[in-house]
Amino acid sequence: MKAAKIAELLGGKLSGNPDTEISRLAEVQNAAGDEISFISNPAYEKYFETTGAGAVIVSEKFAVKTERPELAVIRLEDPYMGFVTLQEFFHRQNAETVREISAKSSIGEGTTVGADVHIGDFTVIGKNCSVGKNTIIRANVTIGDGVTVGDNTHIESSVTVYHGCKIGNNVIVHSNTVIGSDGFGFARDKEGKYRKIPQTGIVVIEDDVEIGSNCSIDRATIGVTKICRGAKLDNQIQIAHNVEIGEDTVIVAQAGIAGSTKIGKRCMIGGQAGIVGHLTICDDVIIGASVGVTKSIVKPGMYMGYRFKPFKEELREEANIKDIPTLKDKIKKLESIINKDK
């Protein structure tokens, strides 16, 4: 694809060779002559002078220090969004189109499958399920009885969806994620032994949700565990029973949300953060990476709790914290001396 054609696709202004042939995108520091890169983050501006790329997308305001006439330069208001558009364009061009229901899959009685659906080898779909049109379910997936999966949804290999759960349209679920396993609920009897509380609710994944690999989303004890429209979950996230994740909320890898907690819309939960059970987090809250949240949050804003420092500094601070009571004593003594003096 010629550089001129790409500039036209993105609505940008081209300088340099319009006939440069571009095959794909690449990182600016590693790109070759048939590749296009972009510079958005100022830290990468230095690579303009050295990049091996055949073309590069920069912002309208980008100041060229050293002219590189052989480089096709495309100027855009937002180079990052130009990169995203181009990624989508190349991705669509390369997307596979094979759709078939494997003879090596196993589909239960009463299950209906829409048009243009792909079901991979050794995938099991239970009884009385419904799979919408244009949906891709890869190999070695296990779907329980009575599950519904919407249209244009992708379920990657080795995912498990337990019986009765509901997955919407345009949903992506990455490999080895488990949806609808039992919530962690036990009642302790008089001898201190645990009695399992049956978990009879379901999981509902609404439209436009993406869920990473190796996540666990437990079914509700009764009622519903719900991931609302547009929410995005990274890898290795734990969602306990009866949790609700609001629309367009983003959760970064390895975070965990304990039982019955409700998270509002447009929140961002940092990686490895933990939120205890039975809380309510309002809309538009940002929780920092690794923060442990122990109280409900009613005010939008940023909540952090990170402590990172070299080992020696940590030890010194720990010692200082331990010295506070001694300081208090010394101050009290000084005060009593001075007051006596008065």
Next chain:
Amino acid sequence: MKAAKIAELLGGKLSGNPDTEISRLAEVQNAAGDEISFISNPAYEKYFETTGAGAVIVSEKFAVKTERPELAVIRLEDPYMGFVTLQEFFHRQNAETVREISAKSSIGEGTTVGADVHIGDFTVIGKNCSVGKNTIIRANVTIGDGVTVGDNTHIESSVTVYHGCKIGNNVIVHSNTVIGSDGFGFARDKEGKYRKIPQTGIVVIEDDVEIGSNCSIDRATIGVTKICRGAKLDNQIQIAHNVEIGEDTVIVAQAGIAGSTKIGKRCMIGGQAGIVGHLTICDDVIIGASVGVTKSIVKPGMYMGYRFKPFKEELREEANIKDIPTLKDKIKKLESIINKDK
């Protein structure tokens, strides 16, 4: 099922319409007319006046503010245990009874399978295994050679059990959990390269254990990694080689226990907690969520370590901690002035 029948089943006292037909349990705030709810937590008492449920279980002491004669009210000493009993009752009624060994599974030579066992499609069981009676092994499971699985045990889809491991009776293992993968053991040679230490031990899961989804339980280097009778593990838990988890101990999601650590009986380990290797934690210890445990614990009790606060408060505290040395200097100066004055 009529409300009167449910009251009888639970041994409770009924007021209101005994003929109300109940089909299932539901959360009190979301229930419909053919559903029964319970109120145990005082925070939910307010829903008594507005619930759409046809019946509700309350405590014997529950004070009704607004009479609702159309509602069937069942009074019990412990409404929560009544809810558990009812969950179990409805769950048993709906539990599937199909038991078959799928023709699409693969079972190795020398493996014996008890009566009333279910083995799902595309499940692989190795050679010389033994599966007890009444056990359910779902689809896409992989079990290595020489594994024993007891009676009445449930192994959900895509679980892996490596060769030689032993799983007891009445055990539940949720999807995508891995039992018996190699422990993380390497010896560093003189050039700083790592040499793998073969992990030749096994994992033993005793009776009545439940393990959530996406857990990792490593085999011992030599000897046994053991999960003792009645222990309950939530999702995404890491159990390293040669760990032992005591009877009736509960571990919440995303916690990790490092190699050779022994945890006592009836402990509760909070979510995302981490316990370093080669420690001993005595019986009846409670470890808070996200706590990192670096020393053995010899005294039962509660161990916490949580710091959560709004970002500004965190920054302020950090600055204050950094100021402690300056405060010390000032106090020393004051002391010397005052002492000189004397």
Next chain:
Amino acid sequence: MKAAKIAELLGGKLSGNPDTEISRLAEVQNAAGDEISFISNPAYEKYFETTGAGAVIVSEKFAVKTERPELAVIRLEDPYMGFVTLQEFFHRQNAETVREISAKSSIGEGTTVGADVHIGDFTVIGKNCSVGKNTIIRANVTIGDGVTVGDNTHIESSVTVYHGCKIGNNVIVHSNTVIGSDGFGFARDKEGKYRKIPQTGIVVIEDDVEIGSNCSIDRATIGVTKICRGAKLDNQIQIAHNVEIGEDTVIVAQAGIAGSTKIGKRCMIGGQAGIVGHLTICDDVIIGASVGVTKSIVKPGMYMGYRFKPFKEELREEANIKDIPTLKDKIKKLESIINKDK
């Protein structure tokens, strides 16, 4: 195998019965008469007097308190390395040798498979892949199109490798790990909705890497996510898009590395540690367990950040930290009094 033969194999000096028959290794505190143990850690020296083992490996300097003439004792400079060598020896003896390509697997068009390869039941390998010689791919594995896997590599059950990824020689990947799932990348549009950025890069796993169970290694947005030669990853580790892990670096369970971060050679990252995105960690850095790293590290050394204490001590310290501003006020007051006095 006789004790004398083992002493010869390890190059050690034997005392006691040279004809003791040894069948396997065992922990010194649990060993039986046909088992051999080792004592390396001084904490285990006490077991010399009570062990039921038939033979025991000790250091050349080990001082025997109570003679045990019936015990075969092998003295070595480094008993731990002797144990490793013996583990390797017994492990090789017991290693299975069956190699077959299961008729119940599914291998795509254009895929080539080397000599002495094992492919398990219900494993799917896509089109145009290449699998090197002597490689073992177990049951229920899913490998996408265009993947290359090297020689002598072990891929355990239910692993997923997405299309286009490259895995080297002598690599071990444990069960349910996911390699090449989409990186977590979204662009927020003007209405606050997220638009997925296609992830078109790949993952490269170089030679001699071991990866534990339930790990997630995301493909690059563009370019490569790379695990370099000799790196060792424990279980449940999250590696985000475009991360690079240096040669011979070790990462302990449940750690997470955010997008585009580069980690140097011979680093050790503790369990549950988190490293935020776009950082550079230099060679030979040790990050403590649970530490959150928020800045690049340019100096080799140890970085910790652990706080663990009994609940009451934690509460007391928290209260003391909150008292610092009051102390500052008091000091200021004392200073002003004293200065006025002058």
